[in-house]
Amino acid sequence: MYPSGDANAKPLQVAICGAGIAGFAAAAAFRRQGHIVEIFESSAFSKEVGAAVGVPPNATLILKHLGYSKERARAVDYFGSQSRDCSGEGPIFHAFARPSTQTWGNEWMMVHRVDLHNEIRYLATGAEGKGTPAKLHLSTAVESCDPEKGILTLANGRVRQFDLIVGADGIYSKTRTSVLGKVVEAPIASKPTAAFRWVMPVSALEGKPELDWLLKEGAQGGRVTVSKEGHFLLCYPCRDKTLINSIAIHLDKRDQTKIGRNVASSKEELLEEFKCYAPKFKAWMELAEGVRIWQLRTMPVLDTWVNGRTCLIGDAAHAMFPTLGQGAAMVLEDSVVLAGLIPLGTRPDQINQRLRAYEGLRKERGEFVARQAELQAVVPEMRGTYSRSFEMQDKLMFYDAPKVAAEYYQKHFASKEQKAPAAYLERARL
């Protein structure tokens, strides 16, 4: 029996381009709906990379909906951040001090991206769980698609046809070019911005009492420092508190047109850029190894996210700065809203109508968060707005994506023959 409860309904053939967090989350959600899913991923995943990602309560809700395991994801609870001036003097500001579960109903977590990615991959392709496991094609890049006909052209020359194509191929999305009929790239920010990133073992702090403050209170939160010039240095633990993830955002003096988006850097470059910082913070940066530097880019507002039977989700639609820690959350929200509008029993001729509904529910919110994340990084007067504004926190973190989809579905599409799947309705009743 499929999740919709209709044993005779015909599953849709769904192609997902890209196996990042968006692609796997969409695959997990569509699989649970009873559809047949194939994922096409350009990389071989031979060496998984990345630092940590924040999983705010609106994202945790979705991971629970998809049946994730907090233990497998090795997630660490986040209980707010302590923010300090880079001089090491002045008061400590406590950001996001409201307890997450009591305030928004779910935990706020910090997770290594590789752990989160592996967990969502398991939910999409693992043998356990509802529906048919999604089939993953690694080293299989998508070249283009015919969005109206649902025809996917792969870089290896093969051509396949599907009922629905989901473009989850990230900031350099090829699917986006096919959906829009033109190339739209993420431009360099009005103030070019970049982030040094590195992860170090907690054991690196042993025997260094001057760095005890990084782990105080069991390291259940973030430690933030800021400078007047806009430097922003943040760390938080992940992977069962065995690793500390650090990110150092700054205005980028390099010519961003001439360098890769994510390239190797060094402790020396980091310390040079953050030289205005007090010695207690430099002692933290002195421990950095394997430093990489990422350009921060955000997608402009796109004309549309939908064409025919093809749509965009995640970074392909709304790549954003990490300022609000909502990147992974927006990706997860897109995925379950999309799948929630397309239960088993949806006919191929209804897909465009559902994709339009998805765009109506998601585009404004995704673009709002992307815009705010950039503004709050590059406009000095706007810095820290999110950490101070309960209204904005509530707007982002009370969002219940499965419920949003279920209510919309019930109101606009449900008929006696075609009911929203039980899992979505269950959330809607909460």
Ligand SMILES: Cc1cc2nc3c(=O)[nH]c(=O)nc-3n(C[C@H](O)[C@H](O)[C@H](O)COP(=O)(O)OP(=O)(O)OC[C@H]3O[C@@H](n4cnc5c(N)ncnc54)[C@H](O)[C@@H]3O)c2cc1C
């Ligand atoms: C390797 C990697 C490491 C990252 N590390 C971090 C991190 O440490 N912290 C953080 O906050 N964010 C990180 N991010 C970004 C973060 O995961 C995304 O911003 C966010 O989760 C959105 O996910 P997404 O799935 O939409 O896009 P992405 O994560 O970019 O995933 C897109 C996927 O599509 C694949 N792809 C691209 N083009 C094609 C094509 N033509 N055909 C088929 N497949 C294609 C890519 O290989 C990738 O797997 C990382 C992204 C990547 C790809």
